[in-house]
Amino acid sequence: MTANARERVAEAIEQMPLVDHHVHGMLADPLAEADLLDAMVQASHVEDRAAVFDSQFGFAVRRWCAPALGLEPFADAAEYLAARSELGFDEATSRLLRASGITTYLIDGGHAPERLVPDERMMRLADARSHPIVRLETLAEGAMSGASSGADFLDRLEGALTAASERAVGYKTVAAYRTGLALEPARPTAAEVGGAADAWFAAGDPRLTDATVIRHLAWWALEQGSVLQVHVGFGDGDLRLDRADPFLLQPFLAATQHAGGRVVLLHCYPFVREAGMLAHLYPHVHLDAGLALGQVGANADVVLRETLDLTPFSKLLFSTDAWGAPERVLVGAAAWRNAATDVLADYVDRHGWPADEAIRIAELMAWRNAEALYGRHFVTP
């Protein structure tokens, strides 16, 4: 490859608008340092700055976020946190979000919404648009919280789903956290759902862990013809990791391939090749490697390349899965741009791919696939 071709690929990817098809809200101000540090990683209660900054993610913050705040690249943790504090919440948040080049966010507001800034404020800071993704378990828990019986819960749930369908661009399930991914494949019958609703009501648990109710929600979303995002792999300590392998979801995917909707496997790390195999085999399966790309920082090219083993290029999406810290938004976007450039320029260089084709594939991942999937709802850029 001529240096020219690599530069063309790099420049095109640098300028590309991004649709972050899976992200959460940002922690509200005033923002305590301890909360910020916790939000930067998946662990809870990190001990000190070094526990966050001496990691791939920490080095990525120093590389990409420090300049956005006006510092030299690789300014250290103390300088970084001081500058952030001096700029103030709005200015720091805005600079970090805007530096990402993300123009559209699909926001899953289902985790700890009371701690987060409203989407509208986040969008003003980001100078971007957002659309909601509805987390099905949270919706069901809301319906149960006021219900007087299992049957009343199902009535309320139906109302809540109908209301959600008027605003949601897609749905998400955290079945991996609640039951694991080895879901029974069949659509549960009305009688089964009724029985499960009664049992959940009787148990009095505010948290939904009933597999039948979760399957009912997942099937409902797919039969709407909508997009169902499914958490897979890497998450936080609440997750039983041995139950988050996407291969466990295969019977469910096989059963739902003609249900009408589409599935996006989220995160997937370290099972990105397994997820790619499922996207190869089943027409309705898509995936991203969000969360992981930012957290693994300088290793993002390895992970992104693995997602490109078997996933059809029309089925791979970009996301940051950021929650709480805008650093995760910028690092997620920058790690993706950097990795996509390295990987695609390598295909141009060592495998002779035309540079235009490499750029076209990058655009599919950056926003075109998201638009095709969710796109009656928005047009990008």
Place this chain on the structure above:
Amino acid sequence: MTANARERVAEAIEQMPLVDHHVHGMLADPLAEADLLDAMVQASHVEDRAAVFDSQFGFAVRRWCAPALGLEPFADAAEYLAARSELGFDEATSRLLRASGITTYLIDGGHAPERLVPDERMMRLADARSHPIVRLETLAEGAMSGASSGADFLDRLEGALTAASERAVGYKTVAAYRTGLALEPARPTAAEVGGAADAWFAAGDPRLTDATVIRHLAWWALEQGSVLQVHVGFGDGDLRLDRADPFLLQPFLAATQHAGGRVVLLHCYPFVREAGMLAHLYPHVHLDAGLALGQVGANADVVLRETLDLTPFSKLLFSTDAWGAPERVLVGAAAWRNAATDVLADYVDRHGWPADEAIRIAELMAWRNAEALYGRHFVTP
């Protein structure tokens, strides 16, 4: 490394004859485009050209197959399919197969043989030789189809196995598709096999899914002193992927290590390191990463390198696992040559390996290991 050393490695690998120790037949003419597209991937019923061509495999076809048909590299899907059609079945097939440099094919004819060209015709088109691998489940299903009882099935099976042993250079089991790889290790007793045969006969299922009968077949092949190919990992949608992990086969491998025969773990992706660990631990275990290398295209070097983590160099084989489309033969061979060159030249370059040694290891993988394993039957090149 001097450019000279890399060139020597590349040139040697470019010229090397290949033994494809695991391949299937090619779809017969006239060849409908929909069938050709389906045969190019593991998914069934692909929607359109883009679903195949916008993938690593599609880009690999454009890179390596387009020139074999007289087009520029990276000619697009429409040009490619038009040129293929214009050349006609025999000419296109012949060009693709011959461009692979494969001199010997070991053909597993057990999957949908009625749709495929006879081996002899394929060999004339390929200008190569072939030897049969017998798929044990297919053989057993044939024996059952005419049987009048479980005992009669076992008589017919014995006859069929004896006949097969006169022509087969090895056997294959698709236990992964039928029962999963967590086979009981012990050789089943005659009474157990008899009981299983009766039960299968009584069930009236034309498809063999009985684990005892499958173990009986596998032990039979190994006690013959023959080679038993075992499907592992990546396959098509009929396969329960969570049951195709080679670690599940470990008890069976431990039990059979002195049975007399040798095992080849086929494909293995994404479990290629796991398979390599088993080849490291057990003297009779070999492996290939066929199927995956072609399908992952420009990422084949990563996968091939992983197979070289722990696998003794005398135990790694080349295959394409092509079925139906001669593109899979050429892409499988070209992806292997390309990846082997990249990986081995890197060892020469960054790790000081003598170029002659790198070329020797490439030859082991290309054909010498296959000859040693199956070799009373043929001499290469």
Place this chain on the structure above:
Amino acid sequence: MTANARERVAEAIEQMPLVDHHVHGMLADPLAEADLLDAMVQASHVEDRAAVFDSQFGFAVRRWCAPALGLEPFADAAEYLAARSELGFDEATSRLLRASGITTYLIDGGHAPERLVPDERMMRLADARSHPIVRLETLAEGAMSGASSGADFLDRLEGALTAASERAVGYKTVAAYRTGLALEPARPTAAEVGGAADAWFAAGDPRLTDATVIRHLAWWALEQGSVLQVHVGFGDGDLRLDRADPFLLQPFLAATQHAGGRVVLLHCYPFVREAGMLAHLYPHVHLDAGLALGQVGANADVVLRETLDLTPFSKLLFSTDAWGAPERVLVGAAAWRNAATDVLADYVDRHGWPADEAIRIAELMAWRNAEALYGRHFVTP
């Protein structure tokens, strides 16, 4: 990166002292060639020189050990073994150990100690210091061997643990070999431990395979505030590999995070990313990729890089896991230095890391993290 920066990183890593925090003793002289070959790999009873030398490990021996014995790099197996024999046991062992640059060894003497040279003699040959790691299952088996009842076993065990705690710098469990890693998380009650001791005594098995006794030992070590090393992943043929996945240990890790001690996941291959995720999530979890780095030779950079995906940099350690053959010590150290240089120089080169920071992270892995973990016991270098 200027060539200068890469050279600085390479030179610093080349000179760095290493703490091998998990190693075993060396086979005593006279050393039969068959025993030496067996000790070089994880398989038992290797057939011939080629089975060892035609592998990544064999090529690594030729690359790094041949020069330590005064030969050209990549001298062949016959030359290598002849030179080794000519130098004699002490001289060859000493040269190989000293060439590693390891200054401190933490030795697990629990496997076949009767075949090994005493630690003191090994240290004279190595010109280094050592400290003992106590293997808990071996200690318990010793206590059981003279016991007259389950209760007597527990008395003897308590005495043995108290004695061990006066010399041990840490403990190791091979639960993966005995029960698999899916340990029940809760600390077993005294009554449960008593019942398990009685049952083991009654069974008369010299080998400890009781999960309750093993959990008792593991909790004991952690409640001491000590370090508990846990075998994970790759081992020898005695191990059920499908039970050695670190994700299976997650409930135990979640339960013990505030017990007071720290856990080191050993080896981990091929589950190094999974292990890194656990180190990311749980404050007391550390890891190494010992054993694998030496065995995969020229591929060590890929594996090391994967360990650096999610593991906080303060939680990754160096080890060789050598047993029997000093070649494994030198290859383990050289493979680590080589891989660390490649990976960290790449971060400097392609990701802009300051060279000083890359060197600092290398030092954490080489010895500082080990000192912090075990360090009331020694100071390095």
